[in-house]
Amino acid sequence: MKEDMVKLISAEGFEFVIDKKAAMVSQTIRNMLTSPGSFAETEHGEVTFPEISTTILEKICQYFYWSLQYASSMVRSWVCSPMIISSSFLEAIEWEGD
Numbered sequence: 001m002k003e004d005m006v007k008l009i010s011a012e013g014f015e016f017v018i019d020k021k022a023a024m025v026s027q028t029i030r031n032m033l034t035s036p037g038s039f040a041e042t043e044h045g046e047v048t049f050p051e052i053s054t055t056i057l058e059k060i061c062q063y064f065y066w067s068l069q070y071a072s073s074m075v076r077s078w079v080c081s082p083m084i085i086s087s088s089f090l091e092a093i094e095w096e097g098d
Contacts, residue, residue: 006033007046008061010054020045022064026090060090 006023008016024030032041041047049057 003045005045007044008057009046009048010057011050011052012054014054014057016057016061018061018064022061022068023047025064025067028090 004020005017006020006029008018008023008029010016020033023033029047032039032047033045035042052060
């Protein structure tokens with residue numbers, strides 16, 4: 001896998017290979033991939049999410065790319081509840097008033 005790509009793995013084991021820049025939209029993923037030390041995520045550029053389904057992780061990946069293209073202040077009305085919960089967990093969405 002290229003150095004500028006990362007692999008996100010869903011609970012069912014489905015692998016999403018996305019641009020590292022897109023994955024870095026999530027502060028949680030950024031921390032996992034850039035932590036000092038010899039963590040598997042840092043060494044292999046892979047992050048496994050045992051509690052996030054394939055369907056939801058796919059939408060999260062789509063959101064990462066969307067976020068790179070559009071301003072973060074735009075209304076995200078297309079986002080469904082499970083994605084909001086998962087993205088919030090990954091700190092990809094900034095909540096109003098926080």
